[in-house]
Amino acid sequence: MPKSAERAVEDFARDLTALRQDVAHLVQAIGELVKHQTQGAGLRLSDGVREAKAKISGAAADAQKRVRAASGELEAGIEHHPFTAVLIAFGVGMSFGMISRLRR
Template sequence: MADSNTPNTNADIDKLKTDLQSVREDIAKLAHSVGDQAQNRARAGADNLRQAAGSAGEELQAASQRMEGQIASHPYASVGAAFGVGLLLGMALERR
């Protein structure tokens, strides 16, 4: 005796399989999309970091040039300041 619900059950199982496959495909697309977004954000962050590093390098170079100009303009004061800083550091490290 065949059950009268068998054709409907088989159809429901086939529909469920189709729906499950659709969900798998949607999840794969979503994962791919999320991966692409993460990669784009990482690239943007790296670009921002490179720009910031470049700007910091330029500022450091400019400050170095200004300091060299000050030292050349006032050599005795520069030696005195360096001596004073060295003396203070020596005293601070000796206390440790």
């Protein structure tokens, strides 16, 4: 084999080795990029869950305050007008009784 052909084969072998190393570095860099992107997405998701949890907790606390306030108003109304409360309860009971009788 002529020397120029041998030199060309050696050059080709060196280029192929360099190309393999470059591909290996590229694969490693892409792997690290994907890893960082995944971690970032996980953090964003975690933040979103934390915010949603805080909003739900706030809404639940607000609803609980409203129920307590309504309950307090209802109790105060019953204390101030006990006879009216008894008549309303009697009327509601009679209505349920009549409706259940009609369904039989």
